Amino acid sequence: MDWNLVHSGLATADVEAIRDVLDVRLRMALGRFRGRVTRLVVLLHGGRDPAGGIDKSCRIRADVLGVGEVRGMVVDSDWHTAAERAAQRIGQSVAREIDRAHRLPRPAVRTADRPRGGLPCVHDERSRLLPEA
Numbered sequence: 459m460d461w462n463l464v465h466s467g468l469a470t471a472d473v474e475a476i477r478d479v480l481d482v483r484l485r486m487a488l489g490r491f492r493g494r495v496t497r498l499v500v501l502l503h504g505g506r507d508p509a510g511g512i513d514k515s516c517r518i519r520a521d522v523l524g525v526g527e528v529r530g531m532v533v534d535s536d537w538h539t540a541a542e543r544a545a546q547r548i549g550q551s552v553a554r555e556i557d558r559a560h561r562l563p564r565p566a567v568r569t570a571d572r573p574r575g576g577l578p579c580v581h582d583e584r585s586r587l588l589p590e591a
Contacts, residue, residue, distance in 0.1 A: 459485055459492060467504030472537060476502065480541050487549025488520070494556065497521040500544075502537070511535065516544035525555045 461484060465473055480500060488495055501517040517531040530548035534540035 459488060459495070459498065461498035461500060463500045463502065465502040468502055468537070473502075476537050476541050479538055480545060483542050483545035484518075484548075487545045488552060491522065491552055491556065494523045494525075495520050495552065496523060500541075502541070504537075514540045516540040518544050518548040520548055520552055522552055522555065525552075525559050528552050528555050 461480075463473070463477055463480070468476070484498065484500075488498070497520070499519045501515075501519075503515045503517075504512060505515075506512055512535070513533050514535065514537045515531060515533045516537075517529065520528045522528055528548065528551050530544055530551050532540045532544040532547060534543065
């Protein structure tokens with residue numbers, strides 16, 4: 459599975475270690491959706507929180523066929539924990555959105571509304587469909 463990593467506030471040595479962790483975790487979380495995930499972008503950002511501590515955030519954006527864009531984000535004090543939890547979260551979110559897309563009611567196509575190729579129908583007084591003569 460191909461994915462892009464964008465980072466800021468992260469040492470080069472940490473980037474390679476986190477990339478390896480993310481590669482394994484993303485394959486586990488999204489492997490069953492391999493054919494449906496068309497694009498995957500991971501954003502790592504380190505910054506200070508209002509209390510003066512350092513927060514590490516991992517955001518993952520997945521483009522999924524039939525669903526659209528699915529996002530997940532985790533903020534933690536440790537890069538590896540944030541990356542692992544974000545990968546798990548995006549896997550759960552993609553599964554939920556695909557399931558939701560399958561459950562949505564689809565508009566019914568009435569026989570009388572069919573374009574070419576369908577037989578037009580007429581309703582009789584008993585509400586049965588009879589082919590037009």
